[in-house]
C-alpha cells in the first residue's frame with residue numbers, strides 16, 4: 181500500500197490505554213491496526229522481551245493468577261499460540277521498542293502507555309518524515325450551547341442554519357482517509373460537539389477505526405449515563421472546559437449557569453477509565469479562582485490545567501479586550517501558582533529550525549470543511565468540499581509556515597528566552613495579520629513566566 185518500504189513499517193506502534201486493557205499493533209498484511217486486550221498485550225510484551233513460547237505461557241499464567249483474572253489455561257495457551265503465530269508471520273510492526281522498554285524499567289508505570297506513544301517526539305518525527313497525519317483535530321459543530329465571551333470561534337446564533345456543517349458521511353470520509361494514513365489520534369471538537377444529534381455515531385465511527393479518540397467539550401450535556409457510555413465505547417480522553425468556580429462567573433463568561441452541574445460530574449469523572457483533563461481558560465473574571473479550582477480537582481485526583489495564553493483577537497469577530505487578564509493580573513497568578521509550574525524545559529532550536537510543526541504530523545478541519553495546519557493557525561483557503569483531502573494534505577500550503585525560521589521572527593531572534601517560548605504563529609497571525617511579528621500579549625506573558633531567565 182505504498183508504505184511497504186517506509187520507515188514507519190519498522191516500528192511497532194503500541195498505543196496503550198489505561199489499566200493494561202488494550203495494546204494496538206499494526207498488521208502489515210491487512211495494512212491496519214488491531215486492538216488486543218489485556219492478556220494479549222501482556223503476550224506481546226513478553227514476546228518483545230525475547231521470551232520463548234513456554235516462558236510466555238508461564239509468565240501469563242502466573243500473572244493471570246496474581247491479578248486474580250479468572251481465565252482458563254486453554255484460553256491462555258490458545259491465545260498465545262495465535263498471537264505468536266501472528267507475530268512470527270511478520271504481520272506486526274516492531275516498534276518503538278526502546279520507548280516501551282523504558283516504561284518497563286519503572287515498575288510503577290503501566291506496561292504500555294498510550295500517552296507516551298502519542299506524546300513521543302520520535303513518533304511525531306516519524307510521521308512528519310513520512311508526511312502522514314499522526315493526529316487530526318475535527319470541529320464537528322460550528323454551533324454551541326454557550327456563548328463564551330473569549331471564544332475565538334464565532335458561534336452562530338441558535339436560529340442560524342447548521343446545514344452547512346460537515347455531514348456524518350463527510351466525517352466518515354475524513355475518518356476513512358485518516359485510517360488509510362495510519363492516524364493515531366482524532367480530536368473531536370467544535371463549537372460544542374455534544375450538541376450534534378449524531379455525536380455518538382461520530383464517536384463510534386472513529387473508535388471503530390481504532391483511533392485514540394479525544395473529545396473537547398464544555399461539559400454541559402455530560403451526565404453519568406453519557407460518561408459511562410463514552411467509556412464503554414472506548415473514548416481515550418475527555419477534555420472539559422471549566423470556566424469558573426461559581427455560577428456568577430459562568431454567567432459572565434458564557435451566559436449559562438453550569439458550575440454546579442460540572443461539580444456534580446467531578447466524582448463521576450474521577451472513577452472513569454478514560455483519561456480526563458479539566459481545563460480553564462484564564463480570564464479577568466476567573467483568574468483568582470484558578471488555585472481553588474486546582475485544589476478541587478486535585479481532591480478528586482483529576483488532572484487540571486489552565487491556559488494562560490488566550491488569544492485576544494477572534495477568528496471572525498472582534499472581542500472585548502477587558503475579558504482578558506492584564507499582564508499584572510497574570511503576574512499575580514504566576515506568583516500564586518509558582519513560576520516553575522508554568523515553565524517548560526529549554527528546547528534548543530537551531531537558527532534554521534521552524535518554530536511550529538503543525539501541518540507536519542497534524543492538522544485541523546473546521547465544521548465547514550476548511551483545512552488548516554492547526555485549530556489556532558488558520559491560514560489558507562483549502563476545503564474538502566472542493567479539493568480532495570489527500571491533495572490538501574499533500575499541498576505545500578499547509579506547511580508554508582515551516583519556511584519561517586525562529587530567527588526570522590522580529591524581536592525573537594535576539595530574545596534570551598526564545599528556546600523556552602512557544603511563539604505561536606497562529607496567535608501572531610490573529611494579532612498582527614502576519615506570521616513574522618509575535619503576538620504582543622503572548623510575548624508579554626512569556627516574559628513574565630521566564631522572568632528569571634531574561
Ligand SMILES: C[S@@+](CC[C@H](N)C(=O)[O-])C[C@H]1O[C@@H](n2cnc3c(N)ncnc32)[C@H](O)[C@@H]1O
Pocket residue numbers: 324330331332333369370371372373396397398419420421459460461487489490491492493
Ligand atoms: C473552541 S472550544 C470547543 C470545544 C468546547 N466547546 C470547549 O469549550 O471546550 C476548544 C478550546 O478552545 C479554547 N478557546 C476558546 N477561545 C479561545 C481563545 N480566545 N484563546 C485560547 N483558547 C481559546 C476553549 O477554552 C477550549 O478549550
Ligand code: SF4
Pocket residue numbers: 324325326327328331332333335370371372398421434
Ligand atoms: S463552549 Fe467552547 S465552543 Fe462554545 S463558546 Fe465556549 S469556548 Fe466556544
Ligand code: SF4
Pocket residue numbers: 591592593595596597598599601602603618619622623624626627
Ligand atoms: S518572549 Fe517574545 S520576543 Fe522572546 S521569543 Fe517569545 S515572542 Fe519572541
